[in-house]
Amino acid sequence: MHDFLVSVAAFVVLIAIMVVVHEFGHFIVAKLCKVRVEAFSVGFGPRLFGYVYGDTDYKVSLFPLGGYVKMAGENFSELSDAATGTATQAPANDPGALTSHPRWQQMLIGFAGPIANFILAFVLMTAYFNWINEVPDVKTTKIEWVTPGSEAASAGLQPGDVIRHFGNTDNPDLYSVIMMLRKGAGQSMAVSVERNGTVQQSILRMPAKEKGKPYDIDQSGIFLEETQGPIGVQDVFPNTPAQQAGLEAGDSIIAADGHVFHTVLPLLGYLQTGKGKPVTLTVVRKGATIGPVVVHPSVQDSQWRLGFRPKAPNEPPSRLQPMSFSDAVAESRDFCAENAFLIFGVLQKLATHNASFKQLVGPVGIAQAAGEAAETREWFPKFGLAASISLNLGILNLLPFPILDGGMILFLLIESTIRREINIVWKERIYQAAFVVLMAFFAFVMFNDVSRLSIFTHMKP
Numbered sequence: 298m299h300d301f302l303v304s305v306a307a308f309v310v311l312i313a314i315m316v317v318v319h320e321f322g323h324f325i326v327a328k329l330c331k332v333r334v335e336a337f338s339v340g341f342g343p344r345l346f347g348y349v350y351g352d353t354d355y356k357v358s359l360f361p362l363g364g365y366v367k368m369a370g371e372n373f374s375e376l377s378d379a380a381t382g383t384a385t386q387a388p389a390n391d392p393g394a395l396t397s398h399p400r401w402q403q404m405l406i407g408f409a410g411p412i413a414n415f416i417l418a419f420v421l422m423t424a425y426f427n428w429i430n431e432v433p434d435v436k437t438t439k440i441e442w443v444t445p446g447s448e449a450a451s452a453g454l455q456p457g458d459v460i461r462h463f464g465n466t467d468n469p470d471l472y473s474v475i476m477m478l479r480k481g482a483g484q485s486m487a488v489s490v491e492r493n494g495t496v497q498q499s500i501l502r503m504p505a506k507e508k509g510k511p512y513d514i515d516q517s518g519i520f521l522e523e524t525q526g527p528i529g530v531q532d533v534f535p536n537t538p539a540q541q542a543g544l545e546a547g548d549s550i551i552a553a554d555g556h557v558f559h560t561v562l563p564l565l566g567y568l569q570t571g572k573g574k575p576v577t578l579t580v581v582r583k584g585a586t587i588g589p590v591v592v593h594p595s596v597q598d599s600q601w602r603l604g605f606r607p608k609a610p611n612e613p614p615s616r617l618q619p620m621s622f623s624d625a626v627a628e629s630r631d632f633c634a635e636n637a638f639l640i641f642g643v644l645q646k647l648a649t650h651n652a653s654f655k656q657l658v659g660p661v662g663i664a665q666a667a668g669e670a671a672e673t674r675e676w677f678p679k680f681g682l683a684a685s686i687s688l689n690l691g692i693l694n695l696l697p698f699p700i701l702d703g704g705m706i707l708f709l710l711i712e713s714t715i716r717r718e719i720n721i722v723w724k725e726r727i728y729q730a731a732f733v734v735l736m737a738f739f740a741f742v743m744f745n746d747v748s749r750l751s752i753f754t755h756m757k758p
Contacts, residue, residue, distance in 0.1 A: 436471075
C-alpha cells in the first residue's frame with residue numbers, strides 16, 4: 298500500500314509539472330502574440346479557486362493531472378456550426394481570437410509548448426550537474442568484463458583486473474576512470490593493472506567517437522564493476538527466451554556460463570560475444586539455487602537479448618562532486634541529445650517488429666518508475682526521469698497527429714501551402730476520429746500496464 302501511494306503521488310506531481318510547463322509555453326507565447334487567453338488552469342475539471350486578471354482566469358481545478366490553456370477561438374464550436382460549416386463568430390470581428398492571427402504566429406504558439414518541455418529538461422539536468430552530481434565513491438576500480446576482440450582485449454586487460462594506474466593517475470577511483478574513458482575518445486592511455494599479485498602494464502587505445510552519436514565507453518570493450526550483488530529480474534517479457542527458459546520475476550541471476558555479472562550491461566556485452574549461443578544461467582529463486590537455466594538468446598532491438606527487465610542494481614556508495622557551470626551545460630546537452638528521441642526509437646522498433654506493442658509502458662508503468670525514483674536516496678533518478686519524460690513529451694506533441702501540437706502545425710502548413718483554410722467541418726471530423734484512435738490506443742496501453750501488475754502475473758490459469 299505504501300509503494301502504491303508513493304507511486305501515485307510521484308506520478309501526479311511529475312505529470313502535473315510536465316504538463317503545466319508545457320501549457321505555460323503555449324500561454325506565454327500566446328500572450329506575446331496578443332491572443333486572448335481566457336483560462337490558465339492547473340488541473341482539470343471544476344474550478345476550486347483562483348483569480349481573474351485582465352481577460353484570463355488563473356485557476357486551480359479539481360483533478361491535478363496537468364493543466365490546460367484556453368484561448369479564444371481555438372475550439373471548433375466557436376468557429377462553426379457543425380451541421381452547416383458556417384461561421385458563428387467571424388475571426389475578423391475578434392482580434393483577440395487565435396484564428397485572427399497570422400498562421401506563423403499560430404505555429405509559434407504550437408511550437409512553444411514542446412520547446413518549454415525541452416528547456417525544462419535542459420535546466421533540470423544543468424542544475425543537477427552543477428549543484429549535485431552524485432558520483433560513485435568506489436576507491437578501487439575493478440574490471441568486470443572485457444569483450445573479446447575489443448581494444449581492451451588487445452591491451453591484455455582481463456576480467457578481475459584491478460586498475461592501479463590509468464592515464465596520468467595512480468590508483469584512480471571508479472569515477473576518475475569513467476571520466477577519463479569518456480573524454481579519451483580516439484586517444485591512447487597508459488594503463489597498469491594488478492592481476493594475481495603482479496602488475497601488468499599496457500596501452501589502451503580508445504575508439505574514436507562516431508559523428509552524431511553519443512560516446513559510449515563500452516565501445517572500448519571494458520566494463521567496470523560498479524556495484525556488488527546479482528542481477529535482479531523485475532519483469533519477464535512474454536514470448537521471449539527468458540520466459541521460455543522459465544525465468545520469473547523476482548529471480549536473481551548470479552552468473553552466465555560461470556562468469557559473474559553484477560549489472561546488465563556487461564551481461565549484454567557477453568551475449569553479443571556469443572552471437573546467439575545458448576547461455577547457462579546460475580539463478581537464485583526464493584533463496585535457493587535452481588537450474589541450470591539454459592537460455593537461447595534472440596535478436597531484439599538489433600542486439601542479442603534474453604527478454605527481461607532488470608531491477609535497479611544496488612547503488613554503490615556515492616559522493617557529491619558538482620561540475621563547473623560550463624561542464625554542467627555540456628553534460629546536460631549530451632544527456633538531452635541521448636534521451637530526446639527515445640520515442641522515435643520505440644516507434645522504429647514497433648514498425649520493424651523488433652518490439653511488441655505489449656511492451657509499451659503507459660501511466661501505470663510511468664507511475665511505478667516515478668515511485669521507485671522517489672524512494673531512492675539518490676537525486677539522479679529523480680532529475681533524470683523528469684528530464685527524460687519532459688523531453689519525450691515535447692517530442693510526442695510534435696508528431697504530426699491531429700489533437701497534438703504537431704497536428705495543428707501540420708494543418709497550418711497545409712493551409713499556408715494551399716492559401717485557404719481547410720473546411721472547419723472536415724477538421725472537426727478528423728479531430729474526432731483522431732480522438733477515438735488516441736483513446737483506443739491509450740486503453741490498449743493501460744490494459745498492458747494493468748495486466749503486468751503482480752496481482753495478475755501471480756494468478757494461476
